[in-house]
Amino acid sequence: xxxxxxxxxxxxxxxxxxxxxxxxxxxxxxxxxxxxxxxxxxxxxxxxxxxxxxxxxxxxxxxxxxxxxxxxxxxxxxxxxxxxxxxxxxxx
Amino acid sequence: xxxxxxxxxxxxxxxxxxxxxxxxxxxxxxxxxxxxxxxxxxxxxxxxxxxxxxxxxxxxxxxxxxxxxxxxxxxxxxxxxxxxxxxxxxxxxxxxxxxxxxxxxxxxxxxxxxxxxxxxxxxxxxxxxxx
Numbered sequence: 001x002x003x004x005x006x007x008x009x010x011x012x013x014x015x016x017x018x019x020x021x022x023x024x025x026x027x028x029x030x031x032x033x034x035x036x037x038x039x040x041x042x043x044x045x046x047x048x049x050x051x052x053x054x055x056x057x058x059x060x061x062x063x064x065x066x067x068x069x070x071x072x073x074x075x076x077x078x079x080x081x082x083x084x085x086x087x088x089x090x091x092x
Numbered sequence: 093x094x095x096x097x098x099x100x101x102x103x104x105x106x107x108x109x110x111x112x113x114x115x116x117x118x119x120x121x122x123x124x125x126x127x128x129x130x131x132x133x134x135x136x137x138x139x140x141x142x143x144x145x146x147x148x149x150x151x152x153x154x155x156x157x158x159x160x161x162x163x164x165x166x167x168x169x170x171x172x173x174x175x176x177x178x179x180x181x182x183x184x185x186x187x188x189x190x191x192x193x194x195x196x197x198x199x200x201x202x203x204x205x206x207x208x209x210x211x212x213x214x215x216x217x218x219x220x221x222x223x
Contacts, residue, residue, distance in 0.1 A: 008138050009208035010219050061206075064141050084138060084206075090222030091135075091142070091166060091207025092123055092178050092198060 001025075001079035003032055008086035011058075014042045015085070023077070029060065030073040032083060047085070057087050094146045096137050098169040106181040110161040115183035117190040121198055123178040125171050130211045133171045138206035142166070149200045157193035159184045164197060166207060177209070 001023055007015040021035060033054065037044035047058050060067050061084040067075070077083070093109060103120055110118050125133045150162045163181040171177060178201065182193035201207075202223060209220040 006138070008206065009136055009210070012136070061138075061141065064144070084141070086138065086206060087208065087219065088222035089203065089206055090209050090220040091137075091205045092202040 001027070001077070003027075003077055004080070004082040005032070005036065006082060006084040008084065009090075010046065010087055011043070011085045014040060014046055026076050028074050028076055029062065029067070029083065030054075032077060033073075033085075059086050059088060060084065061086075093163050093165075094143055094150055095165040096139055096142055096146075096168055097165060098167070101165045101167060101176045101179045103176070103179050103181070106163040106165060106179055110163055110181045110183040112160055112183065114185065115160045115190075116185050117187040118181065118183045119187070119190040119194045120182075121178075121180045121194050122176050123198075125173050125175050125177060127173045128211070130173070130213045132173060132175075132212045133177070134210040134212060134217070135166070135168045135171060135177060136208045136210070137166065137168045139168075142205045142207055145205045146201065149197055149204060152200070153182065153193045153196045157182070157184060157189040157196065159189060159193045162193060162197065164201070166201075166205070168207075170212075 003021050005019050054069050146164050159182050161183045166178045180194050180197050182190045184190040210217045
């Protein structure tokens with residue numbers, strides 16, 4: 001399945017604004033993030049603690065809806081889903 | 093009206109749109125780039141998500157404070173010192189509602205709209221820590 005990944009602010013500087021990631025079979029949000037980290041050590045360092053826990057300041061949206069990174073990382077993604085990755089909001 | 097734009101914000105036009113015979117007060121807020129030893133600022137948006145969140149916030153403010161109009165424009169792109177980052181204009185029958193609506197939209201925007209600011213300095217750039 002193909003997932004569209006959007007990244008903003010500091011994460012855009014590492015991953016680029018938009019990319020499509022091909023995943024084999026069922027894949028969770030965590031597995032997608034780990035795939036991105038495997039491909040980009042800079043993203044791994046920015047997004048994950050050394051222990052493998054997602055850092056507090058990584059915010060996520062799936063299909064424009066905020067998800068709880070503590071509870072929902074095991075959620076299985078569907079073909080065509082859009083995952084947005086960004087740091088805490090700083091508009092205004 | 094809600095807008096996210098690379099163009100300079102015209103507060104005057106926003107005020108004109110917010111004025112009406114039902115309004116006894118029009119309050120405007122302008123957030124601008126402050127010189128904290130920086131050269132300027134870059135603003136980035138998750139545009140579609142930010143537009144829908146700003147519209148939701150606008151509608152909340154309209155009903156919560158009985159506003160007659162609410163306008164929000166947020167800049168993106170490269171901004172010089174002193175330039176406007178965000179403009180909010182609220183009108184209501186009375187000033188208390190117009191002030192409260194303006195304040196509500198600003199505070200909610202800061203914590204809910206997917207927008208980011210990067211301060212540009214001679215040393216490079218630094219993303220402003222958000223909420």
